[in-house]
Amino acid sequence: MNAVFYLSSFVAVLSTLMVITRMNVVHALLYLIVSLLAVALIFFSLGAPFVAALEVIIYAGAIMVLFVFVIMMLNLGPQAARHERQWLSPGIWKGPAVLSMILMAEFLFIMTKGYHVGSVLTVEPKHVGIALFGSYLLGVELASMLLLAGIVGAYYLGRRDDDGRAQRSRRLK
Amino acid sequence: MLELLSLIPMLPFAGFLVLILIGSRISRTAVAVIGTGAVGLAAAVAIAAAIGFIASPPSGYAYAQTLWTWIEVGGFGARAAFYLDALSLVMVLVITVVGFLIHLYSAEFMATEEGYGRFFAYMNLFVGSMLILVLADNLLFLYLGWEGVGLCSYLLIGFWYRDPANGYAARKAFIVTRIGDAAMAVGLFVLYRNLGTLQIQELLRRASENWPVGSGIAVAAAALILAGALGKSAQLPLQTWLPDAMAGPTPVSALIHAATMVTAGVYLIARTNLLFALAPAVQSAVAAIGALTLLLAGCSALAQHDIKRVLAYSTISQIGYMFLALGVGAWSAAIFHFMTHAFFKALLFLCAGVVINALGHEHNMFRMGGLRRDLPLTFWTFLIGSASLSALPLIDAGFYSKDLILWQAWSSEKGGPWLWAAGLAGALLTSLYTFRMVFITFFGDKKTAIAVRPGTLMTIPLVILAFFSVAGGFVELPETFLDFHLLSDFLKTALPATPVGSGPVHGELLFQVIASAVSLAGLFAAYLFFLRRPGPVEVLAEKRLGERLRRFWLSGWGFDELYDALFVRPFLWVARISKGDLFDLIYDGVAWFSALLHKTLSLTQTGKVRWYAMSILIGAIIALGVTVFL
Amino acid sequence: MTSVPMEHGLVLAGLLFVLGLAGVLMRRNIVFILMSIEIMLNAAGIAFVIAGARWGQPDGQIMFIFILTMAAAEVSVGLALLLQFYHKFKTLDADAARTMRG
Numbered sequence: 074m075n076a077v078f079y080l081s082s083f084v085a086v087l088s089t090l091m092v093i094t095r096m097n098v099v100h101a102l103l104y105l106i107v108s109l110l111a112v113a114l115i116f117f118s119l120g121a122p123f124v125a126a127l128e129v130i131i132y133a134g135a136i137m138v139l140f141v142f143v144i145m146m147l148n149l150g151p152q153a154a155r156h157e158r159q160w161l162s163p164g165i166w167k168g169p170a171v172l173s174m175i176l177m178a179e180f181l182f183i184m185t186k187g188y189h190v191g192s193v194l195t196v197e198p199k200h201v202g203i204a205l206f207g208s209y210l211l212g213v214e215l216a217s218m219l220l221l222a223g224i225v226g227a228y229y230l231g232r233r234d235d236d237g238r239a240q241r242s243r244r245l246k
Numbered sequence: 247m248l249e250l251l252s253l254i255p256m257l258p259f260a261g262f263l264v265l266i267l268i269g270s271r272i273s274r275t276a277v278a279v280i281g282t283g284a285v286g287l288a289a290a291v292a293i294a295a296a297i298g299f300i301a302s303p304p305s306g307y308a309y310a311q312t313l314w315t316w317i318e319v320g321g322f323g324a325r326a327a328f329y330l331d332a333l334s335l336v337m338v339l340v341i342t343v344v345g346f347l348i349h350l351y352s353a354e355f356m357a358t359e360e361g362y363g364r365f366f367a368y369m370n371l372f373v374g375s376m377l378i379l380v381l382a383d384n385l386l387f388l389y390l391g392w393e394g395v396g397l398c399s400y401l402l403i404g405f406w407y408r409d410p411a412n413g414y415a416a417r418k419a420f421i422v423t424r425i426g427d428a429a430m431a432v433g434l435f436v437l438y439r440n441l442g443t444l445q446i447q448e449l450l451r452r453a454s455e456n457w458p459v460g461s462g463i464a465v466a467a468a469a470l471i472l473a474g475a476l477g478k479s480a481q482l483p484l485q486t487w488l489p490d491a492m493a494g495p496t497p498v499s500a501l502i503h504a505a506t507m508v509t510a511g512v513y514l515i516a517r518t519n520l521l522f523a524l525a526p527a528v529q530s531a532v533a534a535i536g537a538l539t540l541l542l543a544g545c546s547a548l549a550q551h552d553i554k555r556v557l558a559y560s561t562i563s564q565i566g567y568m569f570l571a572l573g574v575g576a577w578s579a580a581i582f583h584f585m586t587h588a589f590f591k592a593l594l595f596l597c598a599g600v601v602i603n604a605l606g607h608e609h610n611m612f613r614m615g616g617l618r619r620d621l622p623l624t625f626w627t628f629l630i631g632s633a634s635l636s637a638l639p640l641i642d643a644g645f646y647s648k649d650l651i652l653w654q655a656w657s658s659e660k661g662g663p664w665l666w667a668a669g670l671a672g673a674l675l676t677s678l679y680t681f682r683m684v685f686i687t688f689f690g691d692k693k694t695a696i697a698v699r700p701g702t703l704m705t706i707p708l709v710i711l712a713f714f715s716v717a718g719g720f721v722e723l724p725e726t727f728l729d730f731h732l733l734s735d736f737l738k739t740a741l742p743a744t745p746v747g748s749g750p751v752h753g754e755l756l757f758q759v760i761a762s763a764v765s766l767a768g769l770f771a772a773y774l775f776f777l778r779r780p781g782p783v784e785v786l787a788e789k790r791l792g793e794r795l796r797r798f799w800l801s802g803w804g805f806d807e808l809y810d811a812l813f814v815r816p817f818l819w820v821a822r823i824s825k826g827d828l829f830d831l832i833y834d835g836v837a838w839f840s841a842l843l844h845k846t847l848s849l850t851q852t853g854k855v856r857w858y859a860m861s862i863l864i865g866a867i868i869a870l871g872v873t874v875f876l
Numbered sequence: 877m878t879s880v881p882m883e884h885g886l887v888l889a890g891l892l893f894v895l896g897l898a899g900v901l902m903r904r905n906i907v908f909i910l911m912s913i914e915i916m917l918n919a920a921g922i923a924f925v926i927a928g929a930r931w932g933q934p935d936g937q938i939m940f941i942f943i944l945t946m947a948a949a950e951v952s953v954g955l956a957l958l959l960q961f962y963h964k965f966k967t968l969d970a971d972a973a974r975t976m977r978g
Contacts, residue, residue: 078880082888089892089915093899098907105911108892112918115888119880119929124921124937131944132918136951143955144907147962160904160969169901172863173894179870180890185883194932204934205941212938216945223949230956233963853974855909859900 078118085111096157098144102137109133120195247298248309250291251328254338255381257288258374262367269363278353281366285349285373289342296335300736307331307739308447310383317386324444327383332740336581336733337380337513340588344505345373347707351596352497354703355603359495365405369501372398376506380513385434385444388514392430392478395507396423402502403494415493422487426477433470436463450520459524468525471518472532475511479565482539486805488562489546492554496599499554504561504595505588512568512584516577516741523575523742530660533573537668540566542803544675548682549799552609553598556683559802560635561591563672567651570669574661576654577741578722578734583647585733586718590634590644593711597628600704601687606697611683616692623705625688627712632684634715636677636769639762643719648673650724653757659745666757670764677768685777724754885926892919905968906961910954917947 088108095101109132116125205213261284269277299309312327330338349369356365375394382388404416438444440463441452457464475481480488491503502508515522515532522529540563547559564587571580602609604621618625634644652673656666700708723730734743775783786792798804824830850861896919899912921940928936958968965972 075880078884082884086888086891086895089895092915093895093902093908093912098905101908101911105915108915109918112892112922115885115922116925119885119926121925121929121937124925124940127941127944131948132914136914136948139951139955140907140911143958146959147968149968153968156967156969157905161902166898166902169860169898172860172867172901173898176863176867176870176897177890177894179867179874180894181887183870183874184886184890194929196928196932196934196937201934201937201941205938209938212942216942219949220945223952227952227956230953231959851977853977854971855973856901856904856970863897863901 075118078115081111081114081118084108085115094161096154096161098149098153098157099141102140102144105140106133106137109137122195123198123201247294248304248330249311251295251309251311251330251381252313253291254288254295254342255328255374255377257284257291258370258377260284261370262374265363265367265370269367272363274357274362277363277366281370282346282349282353284370285342285346288373288377289339289346292338292342295330296339299330299335303739312383321442322438324384324386326387327445328381329383329446330381332737333513333516333581334380334740336585336737338377340585341373341376341380341506344588344592344711345369345376345501347710348497348501348505348592348596351500351599351704351707352495354701355497355599356495359406361405365402365495368398368401368405369497372402372502372507376510379510382446384446385437385449388446388517389430389434392427392474392510395502395510396420396427396478399423399491399502399507402498403491405494405498412493415487415490419487419491422484423477426474426484429470429477430474433467433474436467436470440467446517450518453524454520457524460526461524464521464524465528468518468521468528469531471514471521472528475514476535477511478514479508479511479569480562481511481566481569482535482542483805485539485543485562486802486809489555489558489802492552492558496554496595496602499558500592500595500599503558504591508561508565509568509584509588512565512572512580515569515572516581519572519577519741522572526660529573529575531573533570533655533660533665536566536569536571536573537665537672538566539563540570540672541668541675544672544679545799546802547679548675549796551612551800553601553611553614553683553687554595554609556611556679557591557594557598560594560676560679561587563676564591564635567648567669567672570655570665571651574655574658574665574744575742576651576658576744578737579647579650579654579744581737581741582722582733583651586634586643586647586715589711589714589718590631590642593627593631593708593715594635596704596708596711597624597631600624600700600708601628604696604698604700605694608694611686613693614687615690615694616688617696618688620692620696621699623708624700627708628688629684630712630715632680634719636680636765637673637761638677638765638769639758641716643715643717645762645765646719646722646724649758649761650722652761653724653754654744656757657746670761673761674764674768677765678772681769681772682776685772689777724758882926882930885929886923889919889923889926892916892922904970906958906970907968909970910951910958913954914947914951917943917950 085108088104088111091104092101092108095104109128113125113128113133116122116128261280264280265277308329308331310327310329312325314326315323316326317324349366352365352369356362359365372395375391375398377391379388379391379395382391400416400420403419404412406412434444437449437453441449441456443449443452453464453467477484488503488508492499494503522532543559543563543566547556547563550556550559564583568580568583568587571577571583600621601614601617601624604617604624605614608614630642634642637645637648639645648669652666652669655661655669656663720730722733787796801807893916896912896915899915900909903909903912921943924936924939924943926936928934928939961973962968
């Protein structure tokens with residue numbers, strides 16, 4: 074199982090790196106899906122099968138698919154890739170890279186303080202369910218309200234005016 | 247009756263409060279009733295108090311009434327207390343009665359002006375402050391009234407505030423009198439420091455006990471008090487503000503700058519007479535200043551065109567007479583002249599107001615003329631006032647008071663021939679410029695047509711004041727006539743008698759004849775030169791020397807230009823060069839720095855999302871670093 | 877099961893987070909920015925799960941479920957906003973929206 078962990082973490086990091094460096098949006102999305110799947114495997118190897126499944130179903134399966142749908146809907150032409158090449162000019166990534174590395178160094182410093190762990194226990198979905206609808210019931214309710222707000226917000230923000238609908242269909246051709 | 251004393255100043259103050267709060271919202275009639283009524287009621291109470299005082303005089307001929315303790319700190323205490331004796335009673339009666347008549351007049355005169363309520367409020371405040379001044383028991387309370395009348399003078403001179411020239415005139419009046427007020431404040435400090443009290447009677451008693459005659463401290467205190475009186479009474483060298491104060495409405499000029507406020511200096515010196523007796527040098531200075539001022543102002547009045555400025559210089563001159571009287575120790579003569587002057591000067595100003603109003607705000611005498619037929623009542627009352635001012639013999643009040651002063655100037659211990667001669671020359675000048683004014687305004691050809699005639703409220707005060715201008719003199723008849731000393735007998739209880747000199751004293755009758763002759767000569771000269779044959783005077787005024795003399799006198803002997811060069815210009819220069827000094831740099835620096843900060847920090851607001859994300863990241867790094875490594 | 881040291885998991889989470897952060901800062905296309913945000917959220921979730929696995933309690937997984945929920949809501953609203961953005965600016969350049977500059 075250790076090998077699974079290290080292998081899938083390597084895949085995750087690599088595909089994440091590919092996500093942020095692609096010119097084509099759809100390519101990046103696909104790499105992201107791969108990364109998420111790798112992370113699901115990591116979860117499984119850590120004894121958290123429930124969230125592994127959730128990761129695949131919801132994150133990779135719903136959220137990323139939503140992304141893909143919207144990108145398709147935008148109907149970007151070949152000039153999009155050209156724009157991307159322009160925008161990601163060499164000088165751009167130096168600053169963020171440096172800052173990110175500094176942050177990573179800080180993280181490393183904090184995290185490698187020496188908490189050695191024994192064996193990792195599997196946490197059954199049953200326990201998760203009991204805790205979720207037991208002590209964290211309020212959180213569940215709040216999360217549902219959040220989702221409701223998200224639905225309403227997404228509906229309203231995605232709405233167009235009546236003439237806009239006609240315009241949109243014309244423009245995006 | 248005497249317990250109502252505190253009502254006398256409080257009634258006008260109450261009128262002021264009511265009018266300042268609701269004066270703009272009630273009708274003009276109500277404003278006039280409240281304003282005039284407050285002063286009228288105060289006059290009635292004053293008359294009642296006078297009757298009570300005379301019928302059954304209190305012990306020591308003085309009545310004191312304390313209202314409350316104003317200040318009590320350390321060893322220093324001052325009370326809000328009133329002191330009524332013969333001197334303050336005379337002052338109170340004149341102030342309230344003349345004030346009432348002028349308020350009545352202004353009810354009609356100011357009827358078409360905006361700010362009617364404000365006018366009456368300020369006038370009431372003035373009357374209240376003036377009454378506090380004359381009734382005050384201690385010098386601090388007197389100073390309160392002193393400042394109050396100064397404030398009201400400023401407010402009322404600049405009443406028509408929309409014209410900036412009026413504001414400048416008001417400011418000039420305030421600043422010049424301020425110089426005197428500052429000196430007086432220092433005098434109060436000196437007095438308190440050395441005598442330990444400011445309560446007037448106690449102070450004078452201690453001063454006469456502890457200070458030898460002619461000592462430096464007495465001279466200093468008296469000189470400082472004199473400086474305050476000079477400012478308020480517009481005497482040399484602080485006389486420049488009064489002619490410009492004519493920018494205010496005519497009732498204001500009548501009440502404040504003729505009858506009452508400008509005589510506050512006279513009252514102050516009369517009140518603290520023992521102090522001046524302890525400093526004979528200062529008292530002589532008072533007489534000298536009075537004599538010089540009356541000549542200077544008399545000459546200036548001769549060259550003016552504006553009818554109100556003639557009267558202003560005339561006021562300065564007549565107060566010079568009062569100072570002359572005070573300086574030679576003729577205390578009751580000065581108060582007598584104050585009383586008659588209040589009557590006839592107020593009358594003259596009110597008549598001038600009628601004329602100015604009738605001709606549509608025309609002030610220039612040379613554009614008036616021939617008004618004798620169109621405004622008969624005004625003409626006759628003006629003539630009576632002018633006669634009183636010129637001290638024409640026997641028939642008017644001014645004669646008796648001015649004559650008494652001239653006689654005392656000659657015969658008193660401190661007097662002498664020079665002072666008498668100055669007074670006599672002044673009488674000639676007075677007669678000359680007064681009748682010049684009468685002849686040019688009321689005789690001759692009409693140059694401007696009448697627009698408005700005065701109504702009842704304006705003519706009644708004229709008649710009453712004309713009556714007083716004639717009859718007011720009969721309270722003090724000299725020994726050569728009936729020897730009727732009603733006023734000086736009354737005032738003897740409050741003021742010391744005039745010390746009579748030991749030199750040759752010929753006879754009062756001779757001096758009276760000389761004085762009468764002089765004033766009649768002035769009248770005749772005015773008739774000759776300004777009515778019959780104005781030719782020679784005009785030719786003289788055209789010549790180079792005559793022209794320069796005329797302009798010199800017109801400007802009041804050049805004092806304005808002198809003060810401008812001596813004080814105003816250096817002050818403005820200093821203000822200009824200290825505009826960019828260190829403290830300004832500090833404040834400008836603060837402003838500059840915050841502008842710089844603004845420019846720099848606004849560069850961080852680019853509007854780009856990624857930029858903001860980067861700044862969040864940097865902040866997070868720093869915060870983590872601080873937490874982890876420190 | 878496994879005996880992976882916790883630091884390694886946390887280092888992985890940190891690495892993924894930093895990569896996502898770099899993506900947010902580097903890319904100008906809004907879609908990429910949103911994707912990078914998702915990466916960051918996911919990384920945070922990994923950290924939670926690892927912590928929960930260390931103690932053997934379900935709390936970590938529950939926290940991850942909440943994060944997931946929030947990410948779903950955020951993505952839907954964000955993509956709707958993206959559509960509006962594209963409709964208004966006719967481009968997906970994030971720097972196009974900078975009228976609120978100081």
